[in-house]
Amino acid sequence: MDWQEPFKKAVLYFKRSKYGECLRLLNYALEHGGSDQYAIYDSRAAVYEKTLRLREALLDVKEAIRLAPNRWQCYSRAARLFLLIRKFDEASKMVELALQKINPTDDKNRTTLIALQSQVFESRKRLCCHVGMLPTELLSTIFGYMVEEDAVLVILISRKDPIRKSAWWVQRSKGRIRKLCLRRTLSDKVDWSLDKLDGIQWDNIRSCHLEDIDILKQLEKASALNVISQLETLEIRDKLMDSREDFVSHLGDSLKNLTIDGAIMSLGDLQVHSLVSLKAVQLGERFMDDLFQLLTNNPSLESLVVGSPFNTFRDLPETTLTLAHLAVLDYSSGSTQLFNFLRLPSLEVLSCRHCVQSNAILQCLLDSTTDRLKSLSFDSCAHHATASILDALASPELCPALSHLDFSACADVTSSLLIRVVKPRLSQAQAHNTSQEEMTEETMSEIPCVAEIRSLITNECPAVTTESLSWFREKVPDFTANGRR
Incomplete structure (x- = not known):
């Protein structure tokens, strides 16, 4: 059959996250004798799901179900898609149908479906309206407070x-x-x-x-x-x-704040040069070049949120980019290659999630001579991704203003590493405070002003031992481990 060979190649491209080539081959397979094959529609739905083209994904999974009404996998995919667009009744129905179709002995996949069913239930519960259960008198008081400063809210309440x-x-x-x-x-x-x-x-x-x-x-x-x-x-x-x-082709330099969540557009072609804040999350497949070009066009950025996986650079930048005003960076893109080409001298808050490694981040902080950093968070980063950061922070001269640390769900964070960061900063901060009364202004300027760690979060860090918790609670005013202070 003419459709079989391109279909096999499409599957290989999908496994390599080459969704553009995969989609082209699946379209070819459908046009050359595969229009009655549910697997092609189901595979194309998977591509659309990965690239957040959910409407097309739902149309394809509907066709896959029509062609193969006994395949539980199609119903499972439909349930996930309905959940993404908050169609909870439809999602719940699809999970139930999948559970009816699955082999009773397939315990592994049945467990996955039951977990999906629970996710649908929890999402519905979170988004249901609890306000309607409150007494009218209490609602009236709440609404009065809401519209006291902004009369427009009276229209937005319902x-x-x-x-x-x-x-x-x-x-x-x-x-x-x-x-x-x-x-x-x-x-x-x-x-x-x-x-x-x-x-x-x-x-x-x-x-x-x-x-x-x-x-x-x-x-x-x-x-x-x-x-x-x-x-x-x-x-x-x-x-x-x-x-x-x-x-977005009509956007101009009046734009100060831009949020892109799941929208399909070419970032590198955005003709905007005046952004103060940028948030890019849940995007489809993108190359790092596009993000870097957008950052280059907007050197006055003060706040940046990147919550979407970017592929590595196609062409490495020839020079580094200094974002002289960037104070807040929230980064969860997996690859940290971008940091090799950034300088962030004014950074005050850095949050990183799901990062594979941290060497580029550390080098960026060192090369930027970042001395304003007050808050540093690493959440669910790969093994060994955060140990080097903590090891470097043991020297208070790196990020002397640092006072908040969050290393939740990082397996390589140990008690000894954290103590090496907290202890010298506490000692230098206390020495500086004591010297203010005993030394002249000239001699006191020779002692570096280092902040002590005021807040430390170590939730889901298995290498932080129980024996060390009392020390941290004594030395750090706001210490949290496994959800407990």
């Missing part, structure tokens, strides 16, 4: 009847809206359309929050595309949209 709410909003503001927020739940409303926004004076909008809602045509209809270039804050949180390329 999620029901968006058509009537939007009409009120436009009417009471006389169309002078500063912040526009359109959530994906609007697509579930039969009578809702963007025409309900008629009456808005688009030129007034400076902040926009979009979730799988495309307002580009509405702006074109109102001859208001220039509004995009005037935005100061933009949040795009997509799970179903195909692309935002056309929308």
